Amino acid sequence: MGTTLGELAVRFGLELAGDPALEVSRVATLQSAGPGSLSFLANPRYRRHLAGTRATAVVLDPRSAGECPAAALVSTNPYAAFARIAQLLHPEPVAPAGIHASAVVDPGAAVASDASVGPQAVIEAGAQVGARAFVGPGCVVMRGARIGPDSRLVARVTLYPGVVLGSRCILHAGVVIGADGFGFAPDRDGYVKVPQVGGVRIGDDVDIGANTTIDRGAIEDTVIEDGVKLDNQVQVGHNVRIGAHTVVAGCVGISGSTVVGKRCMIGGAVGLAGHLELGDEVIVTGYSLVTRSLPGPGMYSSGMPAIPAADWRKTVARLRRLPSLERRLALLEGREPGIDTEIDTEEET
Amino acid sequence: MGTTLGELAVRFGLELAGDPALEVSRVATLQSAGPGSLSFLANPRYRRHLAGTRATAVVLDPRSAGECPAAALVSTNPYAAFARIAQLLHPEPVAPAGIHASAVVDPGAAVASDASVGPQAVIEAGAQVGARAFVGPGCVVMRGARIGPDSRLVARVTLYPGVVLGSRCILHAGVVIGADGFGFAPDRDGYVKVPQVGGVRIGDDVDIGANTTIDRGAIEDTVIEDGVKLDNQVQVGHNVRIGAHTVVAGCVGISGSTVVGKRCMIGGAVGLAGHLELGDEVIVTGYSLVTRSLPGPGMYSSGMPAIPAADWRKTVARLRRLPSLERRLALLEGREPGIDTEIDTEEET
């Protein structure tokens, strides 16, 4: 079941230093690899493990190739080359085509003959499931939702009415696409629900992590462009647009109507306020709060690193003393302390 | 299928400037509206789109009515008026009454004859489903849970034993109500689980967003009062109480035993520590941490806005230099720097 290094070199356009007849059948870390394993070196942090590896072959860059004790598959982007080889060595098992007897598929739904619908799934009228698509156990695909070819809803995914999903997407368990956006009009006696009549359009090659939620638009659509990667427990509000090939790490919240550019990187637990515009290639580091539109390219932050708790309490107390510090300084300088107020007005957010 | 402007004006008590025989059949934004569309203007940010709209009618306030190029439905609260009209034009499809053949309903459960139970749902013994209520596909309603009239569990909602839900609530996919609160007693060999024997009581007209979780009480109940609106991925700990008509944005976490007042607004990703009391009409802006009880009404914040990463790194470094800054200032003033310590003690949190 292995693949020869020669085949891998040809198929992925890699330079091979070593015996092309050697076979590998699985991936492993440099440290844990044994015979028959393929490993890789992409992060310099792990270079120290290279000399001792027992891997049959290692994917690495030209600069490290000379130090490799095993066969070397050389690439200028070893991580991407490794990823492609790993996909070949560890293919997703293919579910058998057809609809499981326990699934409930409305006669008005259109399921491709080579698609697979798992046990306990529900597919409502007007829904479409594309060629070779997989609707896993316990998924709910509501009326009129459309799933493109080769997309996989792993398990217990919910697509609300009219959601449109492109090709080759992967949606992990617990994902909810198309729930109502958070729209309520305040009135004398509380709030009136604003019907959310927009949809959600998701492009091709989009990956969505477990328990992530993407709301439908209020009037127009929420849009996720091609190649976007969302981690677990991300929340995307109504009418957000996320540009192509942007990656969003876990626990991020994106408020309504915010537009994120293409090829952005949004770190874990970041919060984006509503109605903002982030340019292309914006990087926001983890645990930052974005309250203003940000031009791209650029890197932005506001995450405060933890320190010993006693020191942090003093820092917080000193922050509260900043006004008095400024006054004392102004007195020493012989300046009028009162002018601070005006400066504040200009600089406040 | 449209509705005349005359009917709308009468039904919702609006002043009409325009032909009462004109019909509208759907809602649209000012920019995208075409003939037959109803639009609205509530946020001054969108006023610039009013002159060019092709909507048949616009809901707006008296001050903007004169500039409206289409028929005007005038209200002092145009957003709420629009919401009500949108509900009329875009009604929720009514699920047919009855229990789907694939649902598993215990003979000891009481399901109203005009309620609807969707495919693959599970309803355990002693559970009650009220008149015209909807239990969507894949929902689990455990023993003794009660669902009030006209409430909707959209799909894959879980109600734990004994949870009580009022009338006209909407619970979106992935919601979990009544899981065990996080109660563990430390002991020599780790932790002992503290059984969570309280319940969850939810009032009328409560909306709960996708994948939100509300834990059952440890001994007494967790309580969500009438008209509360919770966005997606909100976490509500055991024995929390949320007052009537409070709105909570996405990704908020409310720790155990905290009481939130009525008509509060809690911004996205806010964290509330446990055992606090927030008064009525408290506003907490997004991404703030609340560690003390807050009187209401009032607005509170601690979210730090992101800035260019290089500037932020310098800010963090300078924060750590604040003690030396204070010492240097005290020296210039001829004061004893040591007195800081006592001030710290007073002002620390």
Added chain:
Amino acid sequence: MGTTLGELAVRFGLELAGDPALEVSRVATLQSAGPGSLSFLANPRYRRHLAGTRATAVVLDPRSAGECPAAALVSTNPYAAFARIAQLLHPEPVAPAGIHASAVVDPGAAVASDASVGPQAVIEAGAQVGARAFVGPGCVVMRGARIGPDSRLVARVTLYPGVVLGSRCILHAGVVIGADGFGFAPDRDGYVKVPQVGGVRIGDDVDIGANTTIDRGAIEDTVIEDGVKLDNQVQVGHNVRIGAHTVVAGCVGISGSTVVGKRCMIGGAVGLAGHLELGDEVIVTGYSLVTRSLPGPGMYSSGMPAIPAADWRKTVARLRRLPSLERRLALLEGREPGIDTEIDTEEET
């Protein structure tokens, strides 16, 4: 159905001050307790309710025993003793052994004869369900996943292929274990998915809260050791290891490859960056961001407490003026302001 105080004293090794023939049948708070109720006093904050309680018996520590108006069950750890008694008085209802007719269990799965599989559950080939284990309604246990004896998947839990779960674990509704880690290799045309071929190993006596997600490892396994307690909506990235008897509060995010020590306490909404190491007995207070490895034992913080919004806006503005404050101070001191830059470099994170 009650239990006598004498039995409780003997069974749990407690000192009893009161009539051993008295019976209790349920738990209650000091304030709400009536005849037949058992209450407890562990937090000094509630001592003021002791004198007025109508409980039949109270579990408390030796110092408070003298003030108890009811029978006293005395323990040096009253909260743990109370927890054990509450487990006795309020046992989990035992589900009947066997597989519900609506469940879909692959013939190649091994379900213990005294295990219970609920309605609409799905168990795939090669999966194992241990003795007395409970797989609740709507759960999905994928191929080759293993559930240890006496573990409970309450409802709508998803275990991905090959996930291994120990004994006596409790997984609440919406939990997802073993979804793909967030691994994508950047390439010219976007990202290449890196197959996640590691697994998830979970020890004994682990509790996992509603809608929490734990990703499978990229190559090696993600590991949760014995006795770990995770609250709701926690996100655990690939290849994380969490040490035995560590507790993690709600909404925490732990990034990939981070190792958390034993007996740690991670507060609500904390974010841990990736590839870090936290020692044993590390406490991180709520809403902190951890960007560096932290030695244990120790307590660390960076959560900023909310204050009135107007004051907070001024604080943010003043933070931005810190550089000019430092310059002004240096001028008064007759120092060269430019030296700041070098200090920055040293102290930056």
